[in-house]
Amino acid sequence: MKKLILLLLFIPLVSCENTNQPSKNITNGFITGTDQxxxxxxxxxxxxxxxxxxxxxxxxxxxxxxxxxxxxxxRHADGSITNNAEEFIAHSExxxxxxxxxxxxxxxxxxxxxxVKPSASDDPEITNTKxxxxxxxxxxxxxxxxxxxxxxxxxxxxxxxxxxxxxxx
Numbered sequence: 001m002k003k004l005i006l007l008l009l010f011i012p013l014v015s016c017e018n019t020n021q022p023s024k025n026i027t028n029g030f031i032t033g034t035d036q037x038x039x040x041x042x043x044x045x046x047x048x049x050x051x052x053x054x055x056x057x058x059x060x061x062x063x064x065x066x067x068x069x070x071x072x073x074x075r076h077a078d079g080s081i082t083n084n085a086e087e088f089i090a091h092s093e094x095x096x097x098x099x100x101x102x103x104x105x106x107x108x109x110x111x112x113x114x115x116v117k118p119s120a121s122d123d124p125e126i127t128n129t130k131x132x133x134x135x136x137x138x139x140x141x142x143x144x145x146x147x148x149x150x151x152x153x154x155x156x157x158x159x160x161x162x163x164x165x166x167x168x169x
Contacts, residue, residue: 026039036129038119040117041134043115046114049151051063053136056092059092065089068156072158073158073159074158075161077161077162105141107141108139108140111139114135115134117133130150131153135147141166142166144163144166145162
């Protein structure tokens with residue numbers, strides 16, 4: 001009888017569901033002009049972002065080339081646009097050389113990064129559902145950069161950088 005009582009007490013414990021775990025399909029927010037919402041992306045995309053960011057910080061252009069699409073659109077904070085790995089890297093190296101010439105060190109701290117992806121859409125014109133997006137903020141010596149990276153199959157296909165003056169309190 002004791003075994004039966006213990007078994008009856010044990011069964012509910014085994015069948016308990018952890019309701020504190022968020023669903024991977026939870027979405028929120030909106031994307032204007034679409035029927036889409038936004039959901040969290042994957043840790044794998046953050047790992048790819050970190051690899052790309054570290055390569056950039058160390059001017060490891062060969063690693064960067066592997067992860068930059070040769071058919072992308074990359075909008076730099078200075079208003080210029082590049083479209084492939086060679087142009088992107090040339091622009092980055094030029095900025096690095098200009099900072100050296102002016103006596104400024106080109107360093108930054110990554111303040112945060114998170115990955116998101118839009119929900120599916122019935123509209124065939126919507127292309128933002130490919131891959132995942134990373135939003136990241138960086139603080140340099142005199143500026144703050146907010147950037148969006150779209151990675152598809154391990155390649156950066158879209159990137160936008162905006163810059164604002166760092167206000168030191």
